[in-house]
Every structure is written in structure tokens, then in C-alpha cells.
């Protein structure tokens with residue numbers, strides 16, 4: 001048994017060394033090896049696929065590892081009657097390289113977080129109050145739909161289209177977490193109707209009629 005432990009330690013150390021010598025192993029080292037050190041994001045630099053560069057250790061403080069703001073109600077006076085307040089790495093630099101993040105969802109009565117995906121992350125939603133109907137569409141186009149109440153949690157697998165709507169008579173509040181410091185967010189309606197993708201192409205690729213496409217582009221600020 002003791003031999004096994006020693007072997008494991010030797011392998012572990014060599015794994016770290018490999019990680020340091022190969023550029024593409026940096027992420028592995030950061031995610032799986034506590035010995036590789038912490039890396040609070042230097043938000044003044046650019047974000048790369050493997051996160052932000054590290055803030056100088058001497059400048060890191062406890063504030064980098066806490067985020068205050070999820071206690072504040074989001075402004076739901078908008079077209080979706082809902083607000084997402086993110087605590088992603090760009091708002092919370094201590095998350096850099098740690099593989100997780102959070103957000104607050106406020107849903108007014110009748111509000112909806114429209115159909116969207118987080119390309120890089122699984123989402124876990126926990127209802128704090130209200131009734132929230134949430135669902136996702138599997139790669140086989142099966143629908144998984146539930147109405148959740150206080151204390152219920154639901155998981156949305158990575159990259160899948162999903163939504164959350166307020167289905168109660170009072171506003172809904174949920175805290176969500178992601179297994180990525182920067183889960184990304186792509187809203188389907190915005191992808192189709194909030195840019196300059198020509199209406200004719202939107203119609204051909206969605207089978208919607210011209211009037212419907214023009215109407216939605218008008219509402220969501222699209223052109224073309």
C-alpha cells in the first residue's frame with residue numbers, strides 16, 4: 001500500500017512537470033493540480049480560451065475571492081421581464097481557472113429567459129422563491145420540462161437549448177451555477193433576429209414567413 005502511495009506521488013509530480021513544459025497542459029495543471037498555484041484573473045489583460053493571465057501574487061487580496069451583488073434584485077423592466085446578474089470570471093476574478101461560476105436570475109410575473117445555450121458549461125439552477133418552469137431539449141429533440149418551486153434544483157447539460165419562465169403569480173428568483181468560470185450565453189432569438197442576417201436567409205432556414213421575421217427583427221433590433 002505504502003509503495004502504491006509513493007508511486008502515485010512520483011507520477012503526480014511528473015504530471016506537474018509535464019504540464020509546465022508543454023504549453024497546452026497549463027489548463028490541466030490549473031484544474032487538477034493544487035500544487036500549480038492559484039491564478040486570480042488579471043482583468044486588464046485579454047481573455048484567452050484557457051482563461052486570463054494571473055494577477056501578481058502580491059496584489060491578490062481576499063476581495064478577489066468574493067463577489068458581492070447576487071443579493072441585489074436585477075432590473076426586469078425589459079422585453080423579457082427578466083434579468084440575469086452574472087458572477088462570471090469577468091466580474092469575479094478569483095474564479096479564474098477554478099472551473100465554476102454563478103449567476104442570479106430574476107423573473108417578473110410572466111418573465112422568461114428565452115431559449116438559449118451555454119456552449120461551455122453545465123448549469124445547475126436552484127429556485128429561491130416563486131415558481132419557475134424550466135426545460136431543455138436533448139440532442140435527440142426530446143423535451144425535459146419541469147415546474148420548480150422553492151428549494152428545487154434542475155440541471156441543464158452543456159450546450160443544450162434551454163429556457164426558464166416565471167409560472168407563478170409572484171416574481172421568481174433563482175441562483176444558478178456553472179461548471180465553467182465563463183459559461184458563455186447565446187440566445188436563440190437574438191442569434192436569429194437581433195443582427196443583420198438577411199431576412200430572406202432567416203426565412204429559408206427557419207420556415208418562418210416574411211412578416212413574422214420582419215416583426216421579430218423590429219422588436220429585437222435586427223436589420224436586413
Ligand SMILES: *[C@@H]1O[C@H](CO)[C@@H](O)[C@H](O)[C@H]1NC(C)=O
Nearest residue numbers: 018021022023024025026049
Ligand atoms: C497546442 O494547441 C494548439 C492549438 O490547438 C496546437 O496548434 C499546438 O500544436 C499545441 N501544442 C502542443 C505542444 O501540443
Ligand SMILES: *[C@@H]1O[C@H](CO)[C@@H](O)[C@H](O)[C@H]1NC(C)=O
Nearest residue numbers: 073074075076077078079083
Ligand atoms: C430599470 O430599467 C428601465 C429600462 O431600462 C429603466 O427605465 C429604469 O429606470 C430601471 N430601474 C431601475 C430601478 O434602475
